[in-house]
Amino acid sequence: MKSILKTAFIIGLTLFSITGFAQNKMKTADELINTTDPAWPLVQKWLDSAKNKVQVLECDTALAKTALYHAQVSTYATLGAVIYHTGGIMIDNGWLRILGSGSAKLSRSVPDWNKGKTIKEFGEQPDFTLIADDAIGGFFAINYGAFGADLKSVYYLAPNSLKWESLGLGYTEFLQFCFNGDLSDFYKGLRWSTWDQFIANLDGNKSYSFRPYLWSEAGMDIEKVSRKLVSTEELYKFNLNKQKELNPTGVIEKH
Numbered sequence: 001m002k003s004i005l006k007t008a009f010i011i012g013l014t015l016f017s018i019t020g021f022a023q024n025k026m027k028t029a030d031e032l033i034n035t036t037d038p039a040w041p042l043v044q045k046w047l048d049s050a051k052n053k054v055q056v057l058e059c060d061t062a063l064a065k066t067a068l069y070h071a072q073v074s075t076y077a078t079l080g081a082v083i084y085h086t087g088g089i090m091i092d093n094g095w096l097r098i099l100g101s102g103s104a105k106l107s108r109s110v111p112d113w114n115k116g117k118t119i120k121e122f123g124e125q126p127d128f129t130l131i132a133d134d135a136i137g138g139f140f141a142i143n144y145g146a147f148g149a150d151l152k153s154v155y156y157l158a159p160n161s162l163k164w165e166s167l168g169l170g171y172t173e174f175l176q177f178c179f180n181g182d183l184s185d186f187y188k189g190l191r192w193s194t195w196d197q198f199i200a201n202l203d204g205n206k207s208y209s210f211r212p213y214l215w216s217e218a219g220m221d222i223e224k225v226s227r228k229l230v231s232t233e234e235l236y237k238f239n240l241n242k243q244k245e246l247n248p249t250g251v252i253e254k255h
Contacts, residue, residue, distance in 0.1 A: 106204030
């Protein structure tokens with residue numbers, strides 16, 4: 001009996017120590033807010049000179065601090081700056097949505113969106129982090145090992161291939177591409193002729209699902225497929241399940 005109690009005590013102490021360590025290693029929001037060399041002034045310059053249509057969504061200060069704490073990213077980094085200073089960023093009237101700390105139009109914050117997908121609990125080190133998505137079910141993520149050795153590179157889960165494709169860009173370069181890049185070329189074959197009429201008032205938590213599927217031969221012509229609005233959450237799960245079915249051995253595409 002003593003042996004059992006001793007074993008139980010040791011296990012309990014170990015679990016307590018692990019839990020305590022996990023909690024202690026998380027920095028406070030104040031520690032993550034960099035006042036010496038923050039990235040936000042630089043991001044603001046890029047926003048001011050952006051060639052593409054960009055809308056910075058307002059953020060709530062309390063929500064921003066919570067999101068920053070849960071994400072455990074310093075505002076010295078551009079990702080931390082976007083989380084702390086924006087409720088999200090809409091590109092081309094919301095065709096492309098860059099996640100921040102959440103807002104009325106785009107309620108998904110970076111950490112909340114990743115919880116249950118790339119992490120189980122806040123503070124964990126993920127294999128990849130979802131940071132943006134678009135109106136047609138494409139998802140952008142930073143690689144932390146899941147997609148190969150090119151750590152911190154941004155990958156795109158393309159809706160017409162269901163493969164994670166390397167963009168060859170870090171998060172900072174990805175932002176600059178969103179602000180100034182040729183999105184028409186990037187989305188060539190994925191924008192139907194009247195797409196802009198459907199996007200302006202689109203809820204940032206919804207995306208279009210297509211039939212026939214865009215990755216099928218019958219779905220190759222975007223003008224001939226039917227569109228249906230679904231929750232972005234639902235579409236992400238659906239695409240990942242389909243990805244495993246279609247590409248069981250190779251879901252990463254290098255360029």
